[in-house]
Amino acid sequence: MELGRKWVQLVIAFLTNGYWGFPATRTIYQGPLKVVCAPGLNCYSCPAATTYCPMGALQQLMLSIRFNLENGQYFLGWYVLGCIGVVGAFLGRLVCGWACPFGFIQELLYKIPTRKFLVPRPLRFVKYGMLFFLVILLPLVVVNEFGMGITWYCKYICPAGTLEAGLPLLWLQPELRQTVGLLFYNKLALLVFFLSWAVVASRPFCRVACPLGAFYGLFSRARLVKLQLDPAKCTNCKACHYVCPMGVKFNESPEDAECITCLACMERACKFDAISLTVGGIPLRAGEVRKIVVEKTE
């Protein structure tokens, strides 16, 4: 299953970054697919990006709400919120584990053989602050004389944007190199920091600083597809603690907002069949479904 997940990550990374004409055109994709929401964090200024980044689009809509309303345009971000809300209600943070290109990059970096460290659990709350302040509140509230704000998260933090858009655009359009300043070097330092951290710790950016992960995490109790614990079968052996890439103690908090449904605990750790993948509360594993049928006919 782990190999299958890697293939899914790779295919989705290529689908959301499938415009390979950019070395010739020297610009970004400008086709109709850009109305489709990328499920994971994937900068839409990336030359290869075929879809829009939900966090980037949400900030763009937030920062222009006042301006739009004054001009009689009722763009309140419902379309973008609706798109990521539907994905979140279906899959929640499963997206992080299966469909986010930046998560995939971090997983590959973590395979580099070095000494590994844990990510302190309280740091997970930082990403909720990023979502609330940098993605929603500041773009909405801090505006210039024309009523326009700025994309705080993209501009000052997003390492995915620096990797996928900033660096490739500097390569494609050499004239832009003259405009590079402290802001870009600051973002570059953040990118190097998170990529280096990903070598020695599992998915640090997803756990600490990803606002999209924070948004999907809000659906941990209300998502359709999720892992479920059978307390009757669980022996509290804690085997699930050691395989989780997000530091979730599944037997203690089966609805943890950090769970990315990578299935490592179910496939590689639990020997007692206590963890199952469910859709709307109904187990997906063949054994579990068979058991329900048997119970019904007894």
Place this chain on the structure above:
Amino acid sequence: MVMKKKKPIQKLPFVVLLFFLLLFLAGVMSGEPSRVLEQSWQICLSCIGIG
């Protein structure tokens, strides 16, 4: 034939899904997709820390 135990279908995810689906449709009705498309066709240099 006795039905011993039935795993209930969770309703909350469907309610949440419906809510966001309606939000999505409201966004489509207000013409937001064209706005999103317009934005995503442009390279926002300041958004990626350049310029």
